[in-house]
Amino acid sequence: MRLGILQCGHTPEGMPTHQSDYDQKFVELLGADAFDYTTWAVIDNLFPPGVDAADAWLLTGSRYGSYEQLDWIPPLENFIREIYAADIPMVGICFGHQIMAQALGGRVEKFAGGWSVGRVTYQLNDSPEGGASIMAFHQDQVVELPPDATVVGSTDFCRYAALVYGDKAFSLQPHPEFDGEFIAGLVDVRSDVLPEDIKATAMASIDEPLSNDVIAARIRNFLKRKS
Numbered sequence: 001m002r003l004g005i006l007q008c009g010h011t012p013e014g015m016p017t018h019q020s021d022y023d024q025k026f027v028e029l030l031g032a033d034a035f036d037y038t039t040w041a042v043i044d045n046l047f048p049p050g051v052d053a054a055d056a057w058l059l060t061g062s063r064y065g066s067y068e069q070l071d072w073i074p075p076l077e078n079f080i081r082e083i084y085a086a087d088i089p090m091v092g093i094c095f096g097h098q099i100m101a102q103a104l105g106g107r108v109e110k111f112a113g114g115w116s117v118g119r120v121t122y123q124l125n126d127s128p129e130g131g132a133s134i135m136a137f138h139q140d141q142v143v144e145l146p147p148d149a150t151v152v153g154s155t156d157f158c159r160y161a162a163l164v165y166g167d168k169a170f171s172l173q174p175h176p177e178f179d180g181e182f183i184a185g186l187v188d189v190r191s192d193v194l195p196e197d198i199k200a201t202a203m204a205s206i207d208e209p210l211s212n213d214v215i216a217a218r219i220r221n222f223l224k225r226k227s
Contacts, residue, residue: 001224003035004054006042006076008095009062015185022060025177026093029216035223042079045072051082056089056223059096061175065140066099066108077103089223090169097171098140101163107144113157115139115194118183118202119210120174122161124153132211134174135183141173170222176215180206 007023020028023039035056040048043062048054059080064070080103083090092100098108116136123131132153142160145151153162153172161173178186184206187199194202 001035001056002054003030003037003223004048004057005037005039006048006057006059006079006096007039008043008060008076008099009064010041010043012063012186012189014189015182019182019185022062022177025182026058026060029177029212030220031216034220042072042076047075047079051079051086051088054088055226057083057091058219058223059090059092059099061094061096061137064095065110066095066102067140073099080104084165084168087168089225091219091223092169092171093177094138094173094175095140097163097173098142100169100171101142101146101149101160104146104148104165104169106142106146106149108140109143110139111141111143115198116157117187117194117198119180119205119208120155120157122153122155122158122174124162125151132214133209134172134176134211134215135178135180136174137178137183137186138173167225170219172215176210176212176219179210179212180208 005023009022011019011021027037040046102108119133120136121131121133148165149163151160152164158173163171187202
């Protein structure tokens, strides 16, 4: 099965050299043998020839806001709407979660409550586990739902942390592809923009257990629903 990764960001300069780029993080999360992966770095204006270039699609995180005036964002929104109209499975993570919501009629903004960084336990309404602990790194949030979206995950801080759009699309605000080591690197690289209390809370959580494997299984199952 062909999975197209729409890469919306790159691992920042200054991270440890062994850390892979954002697209490869999902290969590591989902398993090298789970899909036939192809990446299009839309952040660099490299777009697929059409929605049929893959059997399912995944949108990565990014340091940018979906509301920013960047030349690659409007065509990405159009491509998201084309995937959705074609009923091809689609998953979005962090920025991918936000840009999907924006493209499909919701609204995203820089959250007045500030940053969420480090391990967070999310209530997952439709999961037998009931909750999942996942690394977060964001200030932007979805603040108005698209018409077709249903909330399936939340916290007191992030009301719309996980969304489903029928059986067409699934998205998450946190990062199941990140582990504590990666978050520690991001905290170091982005230290100049993070408040001291946020950095301290994040670093205190980096060795705590995560639910990445549970979320990986859910993503794989969702993307393969038509295979």
